[in-house]
Amino acid sequence: MEIVESCPECRRLSGQYETATIEWFRVQGQLQIAEYSRAEGLSDRIVSELTVIAKRRQMLREKIESHMQEMHPRTVTASNS
Secondary structure, eight states: OOOOTTOHHHHHHHHHHHHHHHHHHHHHHHHHHHHHHTOTTHHHHHHHHHHHHHHHHHHHHHHHHHHHHHHOHHHHHHHTO
16 A cells, blocks of 8 residues: 655554554454364454454555545556556
8 A cells, every 4th residue: 555655644544554454463363363272252252353453444445545546646646557
C-alpha cells in the first residue's frame, strides 16, 4: 500500500493499518495454539476476534484508497501506470 510520507493523514492511516495487521497476526497465532490445545469454545472466540480485525483492516484499506484518490490523485495515477 503506497502512501505519501509527507502527509500526516497518510501516515496516521498507515499506522492504524499496520497496528491492525500486527494484531491480526498475533491473534492468528493464538488461534493455532487454541486449535492444538483443543480448548472448548476458544477457537470460536478467536475466529470471531479475527473477523472483527479483518473488517477493520478492510475499512482502513478503503479509507487509505479513498484518501489517496481525493488528496493525492497524481500519486495514485502515477503508481497505477
